[in-house]
Amino acid sequence: MRETQGTAPERRAWWRGHVGHILLIWAGITVAGVLFGLFLPPRLMPQPASGTMHEVRLTVIVFTVAAAPVAALVWGIALYSLVVWRHRSSDVPPEDGPPIRGNTTVQVAWLFVSSFLTLFLLVWGLGELQAISAQASPKPLVVDVVGQQWMWTYAYPQDGGVQSATLVLPVGRSILFRVTSKDVVHSFWIPNMGIKIDANPGVTTEVGVTPDQLGVFNVRCAELCGLYHAYMESAVQVVSGSAFTAWVRANGGRVG
Ligand SMILES: [Cu+2]
Numbered sequence: 001m002r003e004t005q006g007t008a009p010e011r012r013a014w015w016r017g018h019v020g021h022i023l024l025i026w027a028g029i030t031v032a033g034v035l036f037g038l039f040l041p042p043r044l045m046p047q048p049a050s051g052t053m054h055e056v057r058l059t060v061i062v063f064t065v066a067a068a069p070v071a072a073l074v075w076g077i078a079l080y081s082l083v084v085w086r087h088r089s090s091d092v093p094p095e096d097g098p099p100i101r102g103n104t105t106v107q108v109a110w111l112f113v114s115s116f117l118t119l120f121l122l123v124w125g126l127g128e129l130q131a132i133s134a135q136a137s138p139k140p141l142v143v144d145v146v147g148q149q150w151m152w153t154y155a156y157p158q159d160g161g162v163q164s165a166t167l168v169l170p171v172g173r174s175i176l177f178r179v180t181s182k183d184v185v186h187s188f189w190i191p192n193m194g195i196k197i198d199a200n201p202g203v204t205t206e207v208g209v210t211p212d213q214l215g216v217f218n219v220r221c222a223e224l225c226g227l228y229h230a231y232m233e234s235a236v237q238v239v240s241g242s243a244f245t246a247w248v249r250a251n252g253g254r255v256g
Contacts, residue, residue: 032072045057049193049217050194066117137173140176147182152188160252161253168247171239171241172211180200192218
């Protein structure tokens with residue numbers, strides 16, 4: 001950038017012009033990114049059917065908003081360079097300017113900003129983990145989940161060992177899923193409840209959630225597990241406590 005090789009006031013004017021424009025573009029893209037983060041995740045993500053999903057959605061919103069100014073800085077400089085500093089004529093472009101070997105102000109500012117951002121993400125993440133685990137009850141309703149090509153089956157060991165091909169859960173109760181697989185690796189995923197855990201043959205993995213909405217929600221496999229993986233999809237019915245008791249009895253169990 002030869003334009004920078006001038007007198008000190010010329011260099012300052014050059015910076016003021018370009019940096020001012022880049023800051024304007026940065027501010028514009030930041031506002032767009034923040035609006036995107038505030039308005040799109042609530043519309044694109046599944047409607048929450050558990051406290052866990054509320055926390056997951058909030059985290060996606062907060063992280064998108066926090067990332068907006070950083071992404072805007074990169075995109076702003078890239079766009080400005082492409083438009084303003086592009087070499088236009090057909091002759092050979094001039095040689096590159098002298099490399100920049102360091103700028104204490106920029107380095108200190110970036111160290112401070114990136115430390116602050118990463119610390120914020122860490123503290124936020126730890127807080128969310130704490131909030132989610134605080135929702136679990138010490139006496140959850142246990143559901144054993146078995147994945148196989150290409151379906152899920154469920155057993156309720158506390159309720160007389162009821163077996164079922166459909167997942168039925170009482171609303172407002174803390175549930176503990178104990179998940180395993182008969183064949184290959186699957187992944188047990190209830191998008192509306194914000195939980196997903198691998199189902200591995202020979203291993204039991206656990207995930208807990210408390211459904212807080214009545215209704216029917218998708219259960220999907222989230223791990224490519226063979227030819228019909230895309231069809232390894234079923235539903236969970238979240239019902240009232242009394243409807244759950246009736247369902248257990250109708251299936252030959254007794255409520256534990
Ligand atoms: Cu699968």
